Amino acid sequence: MGPCMSALSLDRYIDFRPELSRRDGPAPIYVVCSPNRQVGKTMLARLLTEHYLADARPVAAFDLADEGPGLADFLNRHVTIPNINDMRGQVQFFDGLIESADVPKIIDLSHREFANFFTIVDKIGLFEEARRRSIEPLILFLIDPSPVAANTYGLLRRRFPGTSLLPVRNLTVAKGLPYGASFPHGSTLVVSLEMSVLGPAARALVERESFSFLELGERTWRYPDVSARTRSELDAWFRRARFQFREMELSLMRERILTGLQ
Amino acid sequence: MERPAVILVGADKGGVGKTTVSRTLLDYFASRRIATRAFDTEFPRGTLKRFHPTITDVVDVTSVPDQMKIFDTVESSNAQVTLIDIRAGLMTPTLEALRDIGFIDMTKRDELTFAVFHILGPSIASLDEIAETSKFLLDARYFLVKNFINNTTFFDWDERTYNSYFNKIPHAVEVVVPKLSEMACEQVELSAVPFATFIADKKANGEPAGNSFVLRGYVRHWLNNVFAEYDRVRLLDLLQAQDLASKLRGSAKITELSPQRANS
Numbered sequence: 001m002g003p004c005m006s007a008l009s010l011d012r013y014i015d016f017r018p019e020l021s022r023r024d025g026p027a028p029i030y031v032v033c034s035p036n037r038q039v040g041k042t043m044l045a046r047l048l049t050e051h052y053l054a055d056a057r058p059v060a061a062f063d064l065a066d067e068g069p070g071l072a073d074f075l076n077r078h079v080t081i082p083n084i085n086d087m088r089g090q091v092q093f094f095d096g097l098i099e100s101a102d103v104p105k106i107i108d109l110s111h112r113e114f115a116n117f118f119t120i121v122d123k124i125g126l127f128e129e130a131r132r133r134s135i136e137p138l139i140l141f142l143i144d145p146s147p148v149a150a151n152t153y154g155l156l157r158r159r160f161p162g163t164s165l166l167p168v169r170n171l172t173v174a175k176g177l178p179y180g181a182s183f184p185h186g187s188t189l190v191v192s193l194e195m196s197v198l199g200p201a202a203r204a205l206v207e208r209e210s211f212s213f214l215e216l217g218e219r220t221w222r223y224p225d226v227s228a229r230t231r232s233e234l235d236a237w238f239r240r241a242r243f244q245f246r247e248m249e250l251s252l253m254r255e256r257i258l259t260g261l262q
Numbered sequence: 263m264e265r266p267a268v269i270l271v272g273a274d275k276g277g278v279g280k281t282t283v284s285r286t287l288l289d290y291f292a293s294r295r296i297a298t299r300a301f302d303t304e305f306p307r308g309t310l311k312r313f314h315p316t317i318t319d320v321v322d323v324t325s326v327p328d329q330m331k332i333f334d335t336v337e338s339s340n341a342q343v344t345l346i347d348i349r350a351g352l353m354t355p356t357l358e359a360l361r362d363i364g365f366i367d368m369t370k371r372d373e374l375t376f377a378v379f380h381i382l383g384p385s386i387a388s389l390d391e392i393a394e395t396s397k398f399l400l401d402a403r404y405f406l407v408k409n410f411i412n413n414t415t416f417f418d419w420d421e422r423t424y425n426s427y428f429n430k431i432p433h434a435v436e437v438v439v440p441k442l443s444e445m446a447c448e449q450v451e452l453s454a455v456p457f458a459t460f461i462a463d464k465k466a467n468g469e470p471a472g473n474s475f476v477l478r479g480y481v482r483h484w485l486n487n488v489f490a491e492y493d494r495v496r497l498l499d500l501l502q503a504q505d506l507a508s509k510l511r512g513s514a515k516i517t518e519l520s521p522q523r524a525n526s
Contacts, residue, residue: 087445087476094476124479 025256026101026135032168033109033117034142035152037067040170040195041142043206045071045108047195047241048140049078050213054242058103062093064117065110073209084113084120094126101135118156127163136252139165140193143183144173150182157186166248168193189251193244198237201230213238266336267375267500268365270356272348274391278383279409281309283439284347286488287379288314289458291343293489294498299341301332303349303356310347312454315466317341323348323356333365336374342501353380353391357398370401375500377403379437389427396431403500404431409439411447435495442484446477457485 032045042065049071052059061079063071072079083089097105109117121127127137139160141153157165165186169177171194177183198206205211205226215222216234223231271284284300288310291298300318302310305328308320321328323346336344348356357378360366369376380395396404406428428434450460453471461482465471 087443091445091474091476094479095474098475123483124476125482126479129475129479 025253026133027104028136028138028252029097029105029107029130030138030140031107031109031117032140032142033107033114034144035111035114035148036142036144036146037111039142039144039149039173040168041065041110042069042071042074042108044140044142044168044170044195045106046074047213047238048106048245049075050238051242051245052104052106053078054214059106060096060100060103061106061108063108064113065108066112067110069207069209070110071108074211084117090120090124094120094124097126098130098133098135101133114152118159122159127160131162134256136255137163138187138189138248138252139163140168141165141183142170142173143167143177144170145177153183157184164189166191166193168195170195171197188255189248191244191248191251193248195241196237199230199233201227202233202237205230206234264342264501265374266339266341267343267377268333268336269343269345269377269379269500270348270353271345271379271381272353272356273381273383274351274353274394275383276350278381279411279439280350280381281313281347282411283379283381283407283409284310284345285313285457286439286485287345287492288317289456289485290489290492290497291345292456292458296343296498296501297341298343298345299339300345300347302347303352304347305349313456323352324359329359329363333360333363354394357395361398366398366401375403376401377405377500379405379407381407381409389424392427392434393430396434399431404434405437405495406434407437407439410441411439437491437495439491440484440487443477443480446480446484449473449477450481457481461485 030045030048032041032048034041045061049059049061059078061071061075063079063081064084065071070081072081082093084093107117130137139156141149141156143149143153153165153167163186166189167183167185175197205223206213213234216226216231217238220231269287271280271287273280281304288298288300298317300310300314301323302308302318302320303323304310305320305322308318311318311320319331321331323329323332332344332346346356357366366376368374378395378399380392382389382392392406428436450457453460453465453473455464455466455471459466460471460473461478463471463473463478
């Protein structure tokens with residue numbers, strides 16, 4: 001994120017959205033994951049989904065969490081709950097991921113479904129097929145200090161060598177955790193993803209199941225009890241998150257252009 | 263130097279997956295660019311022919327003219343491999359016929375390679391078939407195939423009983439065909455194309471088929487596992503000249519069957 005960037009320049013940067021929404025090329029598949037719980041997967045998936053919604057861009061979000069509150073509890077109008085434990089559900093879900101390539105897909109993957117999901121992905125060759133259709137799969141991996149996280153990250157890196165694997169640092173659980181050896185950046189995309197710590201009041205608010213970052217800004221009457229300070233904190237927090245997502249999208253576009261030139 | 267090979271795929275019991283295994287073998291040889299022809303003995307309707315129509319003839323293996331059509335042309339045919347998918351109940355009679363016409367003696371003189379893929383069912387009757395079949399096959403490559411494609415559990419088998427049959431045939435090699443999801447299996451059946459064509463998302467006429475990517479992925483994964491099994495038992499060595507084949511005969515190791523492998 002760009003902490004030195006002023007609020008004004010951040011606004012202007014985010015307002016590049018018309019160009020982004022008109023961009024050519026298939027939209028990415030984001031897999032938000034970690035083998036551990038309580039590391040911020042659903043929060044990241046919510047931010048990413050609302051990032052697209054904020055630009056009035058189409059987005060398809062999928063809740064593969066098996067315990068609440070999940071992505072569907074916060075954004076139920078935009079989220080599908082797939083079932084990947086039977087073949088019919090797998091066909092519906094995974095075939096859908098690579099169809100309608102102009103719609104970005106966001107998967108909130110629970111720690112319990114983690115192994116099953118990646119086993120299926122490996123067997124059916126989802127990431128290879130996606131790339132064959134110029135759809136970029138991006139694995140957004142919430143890092144944390146546990147050995148399981150580091151081992152699993154290494155495993156994904158070895159198992160899916162051509163796929164962008166991006167460590168995401170949620171400062172609530174991974175403050176001071178070095179990326180270096182345990183979570184090396186596994187992507188050609190030049191982007192660093194981080195979620196900063198929220199104050200207690202803001203945190204309590206975002207954990208309400210009906211909470212939406214967009215609505216906080218656009219339908220203020222729905223949050224009459226929120227103080228100006230908390231409102232301002234959340235607004236800045238959402239903007240910082242969006243700035244990073246925008247960087248990620250721009251980096252993806254740059255990669256596409258470079259690949260096209262080659 | 264290469265030499266022709268005749269591969270018999272059969273079992274006396276029905277519904278154990280003979281045609282499925284035949285189809286994987288045809289795909290395997292095609293992937294290795296080995297010219298192959300096939301005979302479907304499900305006379306007159308044919309089953310294998312539905313999937314591989316251009317290289318398959320439906321024959322009545324009990325009739326002399328059709329036996330001539332198959333065996334008199336083994337060496338003159340352009341195909342290096344002749345695969346015969348034997349209908350249920352005809353395995354032993356076919357082997358008897360091959361013995362009677364002197365075909366099995368030809369294999370003793372190393373003029374060609376003869377291999378049998380014996381598809382085993384879960385019942386004890388399948389084990390009795392091994393004893394019945396093996397007496398014809400002292401000079402043939404003998405593959406005992408445990409076919410898990412339909413999630414068969416070989417529950418009837420006591421491991422010691424199985425081994426006692428298995429060990430009577432020193433050159434027998436066990437092959438495991440892993441499970442494939444029922445839905446994927448069903449879709450390939452409906453498509454009536456080779457597995458490789460289904461994976462490539464093509465119809466029989468070469469047009470795009472629009473099959474599910476997920477199902478194609480599962481079939482590809484499964485077929486790769488089957489091919490790996492054929493590589494493990496050195497199937498292509500069947501086609502090598504005898505001096506090399508002799509060295510390799512019996513060298514394929516018989517591996518313990520683990521549930522993980524069977525279900526992979």
